Amino acid sequence: MKNSLGKEIPEYIEGIGKLEAYQGAWTKLNKGWMNERTLPPPIKAQKPHFNKKCNSLEEAIKQCNPYDGMTISFHHHLRGGDYLLINTVKLLSKLGIKNICLASSSLTTAHDGLLPYLKDGTITKIFSSGIRGKLGQAISYGILDTPVTIHSHGGRARAIQTGRIKIDLAIIAASAADSEGNATGSHGKSAFGSIGYAMIDSWYASRVIVVTDNMVEYPCVPPSIRQNYVDFVVKIDSIGDAKKIASGTTRITKSPLDLRIAQMAAEAITNSAFFKEGFSFQVGAGGASLAVAKFVRKEMKKQDIKGSFLLGGVTSVLVDMLEEGLFKSIFDVQSFDAEVSSSILNNTYHIEIPSGLYANPFNAGCMTNKLDVVVLGALEIDTNFNINVITGNDGNIRGASGGHSDTASGAQLTVVVCPSFRGRIPIVKEKVHTVVTPGESVDILVTERGICVNPNKPYLEKELIKAGLNIKNIADLAKEVEAITGTPKPIETLDRIVGIVEYRDGTIIDTIKQTKGDIDSLF
Amino acid sequence: MKKNFKRRSMLYIPGNNPAMLQQGGVYGADSILLDLEDAVALNQKDAARILVRNMLKSINFYNSEVSVRVNPLNTPFGKADLEAIVPLQPDSIRIPKTETAEQLAELIETIEKIEDEHNLTHDKMTIHAMIETALGVQNVFEIAKFSKRVDAITIGGQDLTADMNIASTKDGGGIDFARKRIIMAAKANNIDAIDTVFVDIDDDEGLKKDAAYAKKIGFTGKAVINPRQIEPIHDIYSPTDEEIRKATKVYKAFVKNTKEGIGVFAVDGKMVDRPVVQRAEHILSLADIDLQSFE
Numbered sequence: 001m002k003n004s005l006g007k008e009i010p011e012y013i014e015g016i017g018k019l020e021a022y023q024g025a026w027t028k029l030n031k032g033w034m035n036e037r038t039l040p041p042p043i044k045a046q047k048p049h050f051n052k053k054c055n056s057l058e059e060a061i062k063q064c065n066p067y068d069g070m071t072i073s074f075h076h077h078l079r080g081g082d083y084l085l086i087n088t089v090k091l092l093s094k095l096g097i098k099n100i101c102l103a104s105s106s107l108t109t110a111h112d113g114l115l116p117y118l119k120d121g122t123i124t125k126i127f128s129s130g131i132r133g134k135l136g137q138a139i140s141y142g143i144l145d146t147p148v149t150i151h152s153h154g155g156r157a158r159a160i161q162t163g164r165i166k167i168d169l170a171i172i173a174a175s176a177a178d179s180e181g182n183a184t185g186s187h188g189k190s191a192f193g194s195i196g197y198a199m200i201d202s203w204y205a206s207r208v209i210v211v212t213d214n215m216v217e218y219p220c221v222p223p224s225i226r227q228n229y230v231d232f233v234v235k236i237d238s239i240g241d242a243k244k245i246a247s248g249t250t251r252i253t254k255s256p257l258d259l260r261i262a263q264m265a266a267e268a269i270t271n272s273a274f275f276k277e278g279f280s281f282q283v284g285a286g287g288a289s290l291a292v293a294k295f296v297r298k299e300m301k302k303q304d305i306k307g308s309f310l311l312g313g314v315t316s317v318l319v320d321m322l323e324e325g326l327f328k329s330i331f332d333v334q335s336f337d338a339e340v341s342s343s344i345l346n347n348t349y350h351i352e353i354p355s356g357l358y359a360n361p362f363n364a365g366c367m368t369n370k371l372d373v374v375v376l377g378a379l380e381i382d383t384n385f386n387i388n389v390i391t392g393n394d395g396n397i398r399g400a401s402g403g404h405s406d407t408a409s410g411a412q413l414t415v416v417v418c419p420s421f422r423g424r425i426p427i428v429k430e431k432v433h434t435v436v437t438p439g440e441s442v443d444i445l446v447t448e449r450g451i452c453v454n455p456n457k458p459y460l461e462k463e464l465i466k467a468g469l470n471i472k473n474i475a476d477l478a479k480e481v482e483a484i485t486g487t488p489k490p491i492e493t494l495d496r497i498v499g500i501v502e503y504r505d506g507t508i509i510d511t512i513k514q515t516k517g518d519i520d521s522l523f
Numbered sequence: 524m525k526k527n528f529k530r531r532s533m534l535y536i537p538g539n540n541p542a543m544l545q546q547g548g549v550y551g552a553d554s555i556l557l558d559l560e561d562a563v564a565l566n567q568k569d570a571a572r573i574l575v576r577n578m579l580k581s582i583n584f585y586n587s588e589v590s591v592r593v594n595p596l597n598t599p600f601g602k603a604d605l606e607a608i609v610p611l612q613p614d615s616i617r618i619p620k621t622e623t624a625e626q627l628a629e630l631i632e633t634i635e636k637i638e639d640e641h642n643l644t645h646d647k648m649t650i651h652a653m654i655e656t657a658l659g660v661q662n663v664f665e666i667a668k669f670s671k672r673v674d675a676i677t678i679g680g681q682d683l684t685a686d687m688n689i690a691s692t693k694d695g696g697g698i699d700f701a702r703k704r705i706i707m708a709a710k711a712n713n714i715d716a717i718d719t720v721f722v723d724i725d726d727d728e729g730l731k732k733d734a735a736y737a738k739k740i741g742f743t744g745k746a747v748i749n750p751r752q753i754e755p756i757h758d759i760y761s762p763t764d765e766e767i768r769k770a771t772k773v774y775k776a777f778v779k780n781t782k783e784g785i786g787v788f789a790v791d792g793k794m795v796d797r798p799v800v801q802r803a804e805h806i807l808s809l810a811d812i813d814l815q816s817f818e
Contacts, residue, residue, distance in 0.1 A: 256750035257546055263754075423542075448549035484545065484582070 005386070005435055009508045010497065015125060015146035017164075019500065022509040025409050025441050029505055034362050036506070039163035042206050044231070052233045053179055057211060058091050060232040061169070064207040066092055069099045070168040073205060075198035076106040076129075077173070077185055077334060081244030084173045084211055086113045093122045101125035103165045105156060105197040105355070106400055109133040110244070115522060118143050127165050129153060130390070130400020134522045139498055140396040141517035148397075148499045150390055150436075150512075153197070153333070154359025154366060154406040155504040160204050161362060164506065170205035172198045172225055173239040177212035181230025182223035185335075186344045186352070188214035190242050193335020193344055194314070195224045199354035202229040213239045222345075224352055245338075252317065257419055257448055258288040264469070265417045265446040266295030269373055271467035272460065274413045275305065279372040281327070282311040282407055283318075285336050288417040292375045293317050300326050311358070311367055313403065314350075319343040322350060331367055333358040333403075359406035361504050368403070368410035376404055378418045380432040383475045385439030385454050387416060388432040390501060393425045395491035395515045397499060401436050406504050408441040413460075420447040425488065426481045428452075428474065433491055435510040436501055450477055492516055528588035528614065529553040529809065530675065530715050530744040531760040532753045537562035538571035538591075541578075548584035550750035551757075555584055558592045559604050560619050561682075568600045572607050579611045590651060592617040596630055609637040612648050619679065621652040624665040631670055645672070651717070655679035656686040660701045667708040676709045677746065678702055680719030693721075693729055695736075706741040718742040724749040734759045762806045770803040771812070777803070778817045 003009050003021035012018050020028075054060035072092070074085045085104060092100060098121050102114075106129040115138055117123045126148040131139060139148055151159055159165040174195065175188030185195040190213055202208050202225050209232045210225060253259060265288065269275055281296070283289045294317065300307065307327040310318045314332045316339040322330050329349040335341060343350045359368045379399055380388040387408075392398040408414045420428045428447060443460060445452040450472030453461035465471050472480075492515070499512035534552035536543045538559045547555050557578070563571040575591060591613045593604035608616065618630055627650075635645050650673045652666050659666070660683070667676050680698050684691040687698075695702070702718065709716035718737040721730045734745050734756045745756050762770070773790050777800045780788045787796050807814060 256550065260550055260750060448546065480583075 003507070003509065005438065005509065007435070007510050009500075009511060013147060013497075013500070016149065016500070020507040022438075022503050022507040025438055025503075028507060029361055036162050036362070038161050039166065039204070041204050051179075052181055052231065054232050054234050057087065057209070057234050057236060058094075060209045060234045061088070061091055061095070063232055064169050064209065066095060066097050066169065068097060069101070070097065071101040071103055071166055073165075073167045073170045073201045074104040075172065075195065075201065076104060076108060077192045077195055077197060078110075078190075078240040078245050079192070080108050080110045081241035082108065082110045082173070083238065083240050084171060085111060088171050089114060089117050089122065093117055093120075098122055099124045101127070103127040103167060105153070106130045106402070107132065107135060111135055115143075119519075119523075127151060127156070127159065129156065129402050131397045132399070136397035137517060138519055138522050140391075140512070140515045141519045141522075142494075142496060142498055142514040143519050144498070147497045147511070149502055150397075150401050150499055151502045152359065152401045152406045152504045153355050153403045154361055154368065155401075155502055155506065156197075157200050157354070157356035157360035158362045158504065158506060159502075160200050161356075161360075162506065167201055167205035168207065170198070170201035170208045172202060172208060172210050174210055174212045174225065175239065176214045176216050176220050177210045177233055178216055178218040178220035178227075179233060180218060180227035181208070181210045181225065181233045182218075182220040182227045183210045183212065183225040183230070184220060184222050185224065186222060186341045188212070190214070190239050190245060191338060191341040192245050193338075193341045194332040194352045196333035196353055196358065197355050198225065200356055202226070207231050209234060211236060211239060213237060222352070252291050252294055253287055259291055261288040261417050261419065261446055261448050262291030263295055264448075264451060265292045265375060265415050266299065267467070268444055268446060268451055268464055268469060269296055269375075269413065269415060270299045270303075271469065272413055272463060274372050275299075277305055278308045279305075280309045280311065280370060281307055282313065282371055282374040282411070284376050285313055285315060287377055289375045289377050290315060290317060292415075292417065293321070297321055297326060311371060311407075314340050316340060319350070322347065331358070359403055359410075359504070361406075361409075366406075366410070368406045371407060371411040373413045373415065374407040374411040375415045375417060376408065378416050378427065380427055380429060381416060381418065381442075381445055382429055382432045382439070383478050385442040385445065385474070386432055386435045387437040387439075387442060388434045389436050391434045391512060393433075393488065393491075395433055395493055395513070396517070397512060401501065405437040405441070408437045409504065414441055414443045415446060416442055416444065417446045420449045420477060420481045421485050424485045426478070426485050428478045428481050430478060434501060434512055438503075438509065445474060447477065449480060452477055530588065530717060531809075532744060532756045533590070533677075533717055533746045534750065534753065535562065535720065535746060535748050538575040539563050539567045541574060544574065544578045545582055548582065548587055550753055552587055552747065552750070552753050553744065554588040554590060556590045556592055556617060556746070557613075559600070560592045560594050568594065569603075572600070572604055576607045576611065579608070579613055588614045590615040590617050592619060592653070595620050596626075596633065602633065605633055606637060609634055609648070610641045610643070612643060615649040615651050615674070617651040617653055617677070619653045620655045620659065620682065621666055622656055622659040623662050624669045627652065627666055627669050627673070631672060648672075649674040651675040651677055653677045653679050654701070654705055655682035657683075660704055663705050663708040664711065667712045667714060673714065675715035675717055676705050677717040678705050678719045681722075693723065693726075693733070695733065702737075702742070703740055710741060715743040716741060718745040720746045720748045721752065722748065724751060727755065731755050731759065760809065762810050766806050767810045767812070770806040770810075773799060773803040774807060774814070774817055
């Protein structure tokens with residue numbers, strides 16, 4: 001069946017079930033209510049003074065009666081410094097468990113070590129927002145029989161509520177926890193800030209194990225994960241590599257090109273009608289996106305404009321803006337550097353939020369619905385403003401859907417920043433290889449060679465032209481880029497689908513085809 | 524033949540760096556210098572020459588002036604540089620370490636010979652003479668007036684302090700006389716004077732101070748080595764709103780009075796004659812205001 005972007009989507013996939021075709025960013029949600037079946041959270045029971053502490057992760061897992069075909073879940077707040085996911089899979093493999101469905105909120109380069117477990121059938125299904133490194137390549141080369149499902153952050157919450165992802169065992173890493181399982185990521189030697197992605201896992205998983213390297217005296221505050229959802233608690237030596245947890249992608253770029261793009265984006269934002277007292281703001285991490293915050297901050301001070309809330313994806317730059325009084329509050333679903341953790345602890349208006357409140361479309365209004373301006377990156381963008389953030393120029397899975405389509409759908413002004421080409425590879429082109437965010441939710445593209453405005457916002461284009469900005473037609477820009485880079489050879493793919501890209505409402509917006517690569521070369 | 528380029532900023536790009544070259548036009552610099560000389564190691568000179576030659580043919584530098592700094596004629600590379608670059612007629616060629624008018628004569632002769640071989644006229648590409656030695660500073664007036672093709676004089680602060688055997692300091696004290704002498708020679712010949720680079724790219728305040736001083740003493744622009752330096756310099760060289768308002772008033776009155784055949788008149792109680800009108804024209808052009816719109 002064809003979806004509204006003209007992509008061919010299978011009606012059914014063995015191991016996943018019936019699929020729904022994408023029909024538009026808001027088509028499915030127009031009713032104002034959903035007639036989807038939802039899965040009730042499990043009802044547990046526990047006798048008083050039960051000792052939840054287990055001596056080892058293995059013991060805790062055994063207590064949870066693992067079985068073939070189970071679904072396990074993790075959060076990715078430990079980013080590149082995560083040990084826990086692989087250690088858990090190792091243990092389950094040791095116990096002879098097979099056909100596991102892995103539902104981590106995302107997967108990073110820390111998870112390349114999963115390759116042998118995909119090859120030997122320990123893991124046969126994956127739900128994730130993103131897959132990088134060798135893992136992404138192996139999946140693109142076809143190592144799994146069942147296609148992976150790529151979902152957005154908001155979409156994951158929806159999927160868990162509807163039972164599309166039915167978690168049997170949630171393993172929740174925490175930088176501090178108490179004996180009852182109250183847990184947080186906001187302090188401790190391995191602090192990672194907000195634990196927003198794990199909250200829904202704790203509410204819906206049949207069994208929940210909290211794993212920490214820092215057992216604190218009862219009660220652990222703040223109790224981001226609450227004891228009444230937690231079955232077992234384990235203390236280990238280290239939940240991850242603290243240095244890699246506090247990742248380096250949060251320093252403002254010094255690249256002249258990224259700074260140039262960021263400056264142009266900030267100009268576009270501050271010359272739009274959305275830059276006014278009380279506006280809300282979100283920026284992606286790294287590259288030009290974060291630098292935009294620096295320029296917008298300057299302009300806010302110059303024009304004496306105060307915003308309402310910041311959302312994200314939070315780095316120390318945003319914390320500085322909160323402390324300067326430029327914004328009233330931060331809603332934090334994921335913290336990108338260590339300094340952010342102390343702001344969560346000490347500032348009442350730095351508020352930790354779960355992924356559903358952040359971006360799940362199946363509720364009475366998530367935070368992305370209230371967003372005014374968002375700045376996002378892109379791996380590719382086409383002349384219809386559709387965006388690819390999942391596959392690279394070789395067609396292999398290497399990125400993440402993340403909050404991209406969630407924020408783009410809700411924000412009044414969605415600004416995408418990227419160079420028009422990278423090296424000799426076009427980024428602005430006729431058609432992207434994989435659509436993750438539909439063009440209808442993207443308003444402006446800012447590149448070093450000009451700003452393109454979506455034709456569905458003619459008044460915005462007029463506004464920006466009046467402000468003297470370098471506005472270009474996106475088709476012209478794509479041609480200009482092609483004249484510089486030449487036309488790349490089309491990506492060679494096979495017919496087999498190795499991944500489905502789920503839009504936030506559960507419909508399928510695109511599929512990822514297998515590429516011609518040698519799986520064995522990755523081992 | 525004074526060109527129409529603003530030249531408030533001149534962005535230096537090493538000629539052997541393809542990534543920087545291909546993005547050269549996006550930063551909004553008034554002028555771009557593709558460098559075959561000091562930024563390029565000796566064993567890379569030929570690679571840089573070929574790369575710049577090819578880039579000139581294919582990269583769009585948008586509205587910036589494109590200048591190429593060749594190696595001096597008394598090096599093994601100079602002649603080959605000119606032979607590769609002159610036929611492509613960039614907007615200008617920068618000659619480093621210019622010391623005497625005779626040197627300039629030899630250079631222009633070489634350039635014109637190459638232009639003749641390619642059936643090109645001698646009046647399109649201009650020359651920027653770069654003064655980087657004490658001898659050059661002393662001879663700068665002769666150099667500036669030597670040919671109509673020379674439409675800018677620039678100063679190379681790093682090489683000059685080395686030639687003078689003094690330390691290069693942020694306040695530029697050691698090269699102050701040289702700067703002013705160069706400016707005077709340029710003004711006397713009605714051509715541009717471009718200041719040397721400010722090397723500390725992390726010192727925003729220092730850059731602003733240096734650029735403000737350069738403007739005050741008469742430089743028409745400044746070289747930059749990082750795109751981050753462009754905007755602060757443009758800000759300093761851009762007229763203020765007040766300056767634009769006054770200039771608009773003066774020029775409007777000028778147009779009106781000229782139509783009525785009046786040559787000298789008063790605006791806001793002050794006499795406006797030719798020099799005042801010229802200053803107004805200059806400010807309006809820096810502000811990108813079209814003089815034709817007043818007719």
